[in-house]
Amino acid sequence: MPANQSFLLSLPLGGKILLGLMLGAALLVPLLNLLVPADSFFHVPTYLVSLMGKYVCYALLALSVDLVWGYCGILSLGHGAFFALGGYAMGMYMMRQIGARGVYGNPELPDFMVFLNWKELPLAWYGFDSFPFAMAMVVLVPGALAFAFGWFAFRSRVTGVYLSIITQAMTYALMLAFFRNDMGFGGNNGLTDFKDILGFDLQADGTRNTLFSLSALALAGGYLLCAMIVRSKLGRILEAIRDAESRVRFLGYQVHYYKLFVFTFSAMLAGVAGALYVPQVGIINPTEFTPGNSIEAVIWVAVGGRGTLYGAALGAALVNYAKSYFTGALPEVWLFMLGGLFVAVTLFLPKGITGLVNQLTSGTGRSPLRFLYAGKPS
Amino acid sequence: MSNIWGRILACGQGPGPSYWNSIHKMLKYFFILISLAFTPLNAFAQAADLPALVLQLADKSRAKQSEAIDALTASGDPVVLAPLEALLNGNLYTRKSDGTIWITTESATGFDLKHPLTGAEGGSAVSEEMTKANITNAIRTRLRGALGGMSLLGPDAKLRRQAADAIFKNAAPESIPLLESAIAKESDPAVLRRMQRALAAIHYNLSDDPQTRLKAIETLGGFTDQDVRALLNNVVARGAAGAGGEEVRAAAEKALAGVESRLEFWGLAESLFQGISLGSVLLLAAIGLAITFGVMGIINMAHGEMVMIGAYTTYMVQEIIRTSFPGMFDASLFIAIPAAFMVSGLVGVAIERGIIRFLYGRPLETLLATWGVSLILQQTVRSIFGPTNKEVGTPAWMSGALEFDSGLALTYNRLAIIIFSLMVLGLLVLVMRRTSLGLRMRAVTQNRAMANSMGIRTGTVDALTFGLGSGIAGIAGVALSQIDNVSPNLGQSYIVDSFMVVVFGGVGNLLGTFFGAMSLGLVNKFLEPYAGAVLGKIFILVALILFIQYRPRGMFALKGRAVEH
Numbered sequence: 032m033p034a035n036q037s038f039l040l041s042l043p044l045g046g047k048i049l050l051g052l053m054l055g056a057a058l059l060v061p062l063l064n065l066l067v068p069a070d071s072f073f074h075v076p077t078y079l080v081s082l083m084g085k086y087v088c089y090a091l092l093a094l095s096v097d098l099v100w101g102y103c104g105i106l107s108l109g110h111g112a113f114f115a116l117g118g119y120a121m122g123m124y125m126m127r128q129i130g131a132r133g134v135y136g137n138p139e140l141p142d143f144m145v146f147l148n149w150k151e152l153p154l155a156w157y158g159f160d161s162f163p164f165a166m167a168m169v170v171l172v173p174g175a176l177a178f179a180f181g182w183f184a185f186r187s188r189v190t191g192v193y194l195s196i197i198t199q200a201m202t203y204a205l206m207l208a209f210f211r212n213d214m215g216f217g218g219n220n221g222l223t224d225f226k227d228i229l230g231f232d233l234q235a236d237g238t239r240n241t242l243f244s245l246s247a248l249a250l251a252g253g254y255l256l257c258a259m260i261v262r263s264k265l266g267r268i269l270e271a272i273r274d275a276e277s278r279v280r281f282l283g284y285q286v287h288y289y290k291l292f293v294f295t296f297s298a299m300l301a302g303v304a305g306a307l308y309v310p311q312v313g314i315i316n317p318t319e320f321t322p323g324n325s326i327e328a329v330i331w332v333a334v335g336g337r338g339t340l341y342g343a344a345l346g347a348a349l350v351n352y353a354k355s356y357f358t359g360a361l362p363e364v365w366l367f368m369l370g371g372l373f374v375a376v377t378l379f380l381p382k383g384i385t386g387l388v389n390q391l392t393s394g395t396g397r398s399p400l401r402f403l404y405a406g407k408p409s
Numbered sequence: 410m411s412n413i414w415g416r417i418l419a420c421g422q423g424p425g426p427s428y429w430n431s432i433h434k435m436l437k438y439f440f441i442l443i444s445l446a447f448t449p450l451n452a453f454a455q456a457a458d459l460p461a462l463v464l465q466l467a468d469k470s471r472a473k474q475s476e477a478i479d480a481l482t483a484s485g486d487p488v489v490l491a492p493l494e495a496l497l498n499g500n501l502y503t504r505k506s507d508g509t510i511w512i513t514t515e516s517a518t519g520f521d522l523k524h525p526l527t528g529a530e531g532g533s534a535v536s537e538e539m540t541k542a543n544i545t546n547a548i549r550t551r552l553r554g555a556l557g558g559m560s561l562l563g564p565d566a567k568l569r570r571q572a573a574d575a576i577f578k579n580a581a582p583e584s585i586p587l588l589e590s591a592i593a594k595e596s597d598p599a600v601l602r603r604m605q606r607a608l609a610a611i612h613y614n615l616s617d618d619p620q621t622r623l624k625a626i627e628t629l630g631g632f633t634d635q636d637v638r639a640l641l642n643n644v645v646a647r648g649a650a651g652a653g654g655e656e657v658r659a660a661a662e663k664a665l666a667g668v669e670s671r672l673e674f675w676g677l678a679e680s681l682f683q684g685i686s687l688g689s690v691l692l693l694a695a696i697g698l699a700i701t702f703g704v705m706g707i708i709n710m711a712h713g714e715m716v717m718i719g720a721y722t723t724y725m726v727q728e729i730i731r732t733s734f735p736g737m738f739d740a741s742l743f744i745a746i747p748a749a750f751m752v753s754g755l756v757g758v759a760i761e762r763g764i765i766r767f768l769y770g771r772p773l774e775t776l777l778a779t780w781g782v783s784l785i786l787q788q789t790v791r792s793i794f795g796p797t798n799k800e801v802g803t804p805a806w807m808s809g810a811l812e813f814d815s816g817l818a819l820t821y822n823r824l825a826i827i828i829f830s831l832m833v834l835g836l837l838v839l840v841m842r843r844t845s846l847g848l849r850m851r852a853v854t855q856n857r858a859m860a861n862s863m864g865i866r867t868g869t870v871d872a873l874t875f876g877l878g879s880g881i882a883g884i885a886g887v888a889l890s891q892i893d894n895v896s897p898n899l900g901q902s903y904i905v906d907s908f909m910v911v912v913f914g915g916v917g918n919l920l921g922t923f924f925g926a927m928s929l930g931l932v933n934k935f936l937e938p939y940a941g942a943v944l945g946k947i948f949i950l951v952a953l954i955l956f957i958q959y960r961p962r963g964m965f966a967l968k969g970r971a972v973e974h
Contacts, residue, residue, distance in 0.1 A: 377777050
């Protein structure tokens with residue numbers, strides 16, 4: 032019952048706030064940026080639009096991590112890889128759009144290939160001059176990788192920390208691979224110097240606002256999709272797998288199919304987040320594959336509160352805002368803060384900020400987290 | 410007569426292939442002459458009129474100067490080193506009054522004089538009495554080349570060896586007398602072989618006599634290195650041209666086959682050593698993790714930082730020794746090992762008591778919390794020591810290498826690390842199997858509640874076990890400080906690898922960790938020639954991911970009946 036009103040009404044309060052915020056921001060931010068005069072108090076400067084767009088993309092990534100971790104117990108330390116792959120697909124499209132306007136003026140080859148003295152476009156780049164094809168790849172490439180990876184891992188019942196470690200190895204291997212010039216994805220420098228997307232200038236305010244609005248809508252849409260999944264019968268089984276995998280298996284469910292579905296879907300979502308992220312920051316390079324990035328995405332979810340979906344988005348926004356602030360104001364302190372956050376959240380706030388809020392306001396009303404902790408010793 | 414030789418020799422002096430070519434052309438005209446004079450050449454050069462040649466060094470004509478330099482060099486007599494060096498340094502002067510030549514050192518009144526060949530004192534002179542022997546840049550270059558060749562006779566074995574190798578590469582015939590006199594005097598067998606190699610190469614290149622060439626090829630076939638292989642390859646490829654024709658080519662082919670099969674063997678030996686060396690590094694990095702992760706089941710993402718702390722402890726120990734007890738530098742690592750064990754171990758105990766003990770039974774949360782700890786430790790070290798690499802010295806007994814004729818060099822620091830990693834492993838196995846602490850550790854990990862009710866303080870044992878694992882990581886840091894950059898990021902580069910080793914080897918099994926580390930190291934090094942370093946590593950990671958699907962609990966899994974842990 033997708034657009035069903037009762038479904039929307041039944042969402043938890045945090046989810047409604049998130050949806051409202053995103054829809055409101057998608058409309059209001061461009062208005063405040065484009066129509067309100069620059070000296071007004073309500074004016075939103077363009078740099079802020081891009082910054083917020085970046086946070087929204089991170090929130091979408093956090094949402095995808097929460098879907099697998101919070102609801103299915105799969106702690107993926109490799110979601111940054113899916114994010115980066117989506118970003119690379121988008122970056123490749125925009126590289127092809129540069130055409131003859133590059134430094135070397137080659138209409139066919141991106142600058143770095145001319146620099147490497149390559150004569151023709153590698154096979155992997157075919158089709159990326161078409162926008163629909165590139166957009167398909169944004170979800171298909173991360174999806175296919177997640178499917179192949181999950182197919183092997185879940186069927187042979189690799190679970191828990193073992194799975195976490197091999198997802199980390201996966202993103203590490205991809206990082207090494209993308210650092211190589213021979214891979215044909217720009218090596219160290221990655222893809223950058225983008226000019227336009229679908230003919231719109233990337234530097235123009237209008238394009239930036241549109242990209243922000245699209246990101247906000249994607250987050251809202253992603254939230255709705257995830258909420259639908261976790262509230263369906265499928266979602267119930269996913270939660271059961273998280274809490275007692277063997278028992279679900281003994282009850283006759285094919286556990287690995289459920290895991291495979293949710294893992295692949297989540298990877299596609301992460302790919303979309305990456306694709307929206309790249310045009311707004313203007314670069315994609317192999318450092319996005321660093322295992323540290325993926326682990327950071329997990330901490331956003333933990334800070335916000337796992338197993339709530341909207342909490343993940345909140346955590347991503349909060350942690351990244353803090354990161355922007357502290358790396359600017361007190362760069363020495365930031366890693367202490369981030370490290371302390373990891374420790375403090377796991378020790379004192381296992382349910383994250385949303386859990387804390389719910390705890391404080393509970394007593395009356397339904398806590399959306401109650402199922403998480405009921406009867407679970409920890 | 411002397412002039413003819415001077416001219417011939419002049420053509421080939423100096424480095425570079427263009428000289429080599431010109432001597433080749435030149436030689437065509439003098440081939441017969443040379444082959445006739447082959448043996449007497451040395452004797453002739455020895456008998457050359459050295460004083461006259463030294464006098465000629467100060468000649469105004471550059472051509473005459475060059476002649477003299479070449480003839481002096483060709484004499485192979487070490488006494489000519491002094492005048493040549495003096496000319497290069499601008500200390501060679503002639504006395505205006507009698508035209509004699511002297512090496513000068515500046516004194517308060519003018520110059521002190523020394524005889525260029527005998528070194529005898531020649532009194533002093535004021536500067537007006539003397540004329541300096543001037544040289545041009547071209548002559549300077551020639552002098553440097555000549556002196557380089559002369560270092561064949563010098564006291565430094567390393568320089569002699571370098572000079573012999575340079576001659577081998579140039580294969581210029583005028584080096585023959587020098588080489589022969591050097592060979593007669595050489596005492597170091599390794600350097601002697603290098604000289605013989607160079608001589609054989611020249612004989613092959615120069616000679617028009619099939620027998621000499623065959624003999625030269627035979628001599629060359631006794632060596633095992635890439636240079637000889639390239640040379641022989643060249644001979645075979647050029648075919649039957651030159652003296653000796655088909656016979657020489659066939660001999661070269663046979664020699665080449667021998668060289669190549671021996672090179673293959675040495676290549677294998679080198680890969681093996683490199684693989685074991687990498688394996689021992691992995692073993693050191695992973696062995697502490699085998700305790701914390703393998704035995705206790707704690708995912709310690711800060712493990713790499715324990716290694717890093719160990720490396721920084723080594724740095725601190727060396728700093729203290731440098732400033733306070735400079736004489737003990739060679740022993741610095743032996744002091745650093747217990748120090749690093751204590752520092753990393755104490756940090757480990759603090760982490761276990763402060764954080765991890767609240768998270769037992771929640772492995773994923775432990776993973777996140779320890780990742781946070783790793784960030785804090787990195788930033789702490791960065792704040793204290795700065796973000797740049799720190800210089801950690803290598804004690805004298807660990808520098809240098811065990812070198813083989815084939816160019817295979819086993820560096821002493823790598824050898825030391827291999828032995829050290831095995832010792833650490835052995836010690837750890839003993840602690841786990843033979844001490845009461847080890848017994849209690851195993852009891853707690855096997856059945857915590859039961860161990861507790863038998864009176865074992867499980868909390869203390871947990872802290873000690875984690876401290877032991879961390880301390881061993883610190884010891885690994887001492888070893889890694891010798892081969893890697895000591896920077897706050899040191900630990901990061903080992904964390905993925907160490908987890909892979911432990912998981913591959915089988916969790917909870919120290920022997921499995923050993924086999925895991927060694928097989929990963931060997932596979933990596935044997936893949937490298939085919940796939941390159943990075944691609945090889947990617948291949949191994951993918952293979953490991955697939956391996957874990959096939960055997961989720963590693964190579965040497967502990968057998969049990971539990972559905973899940």
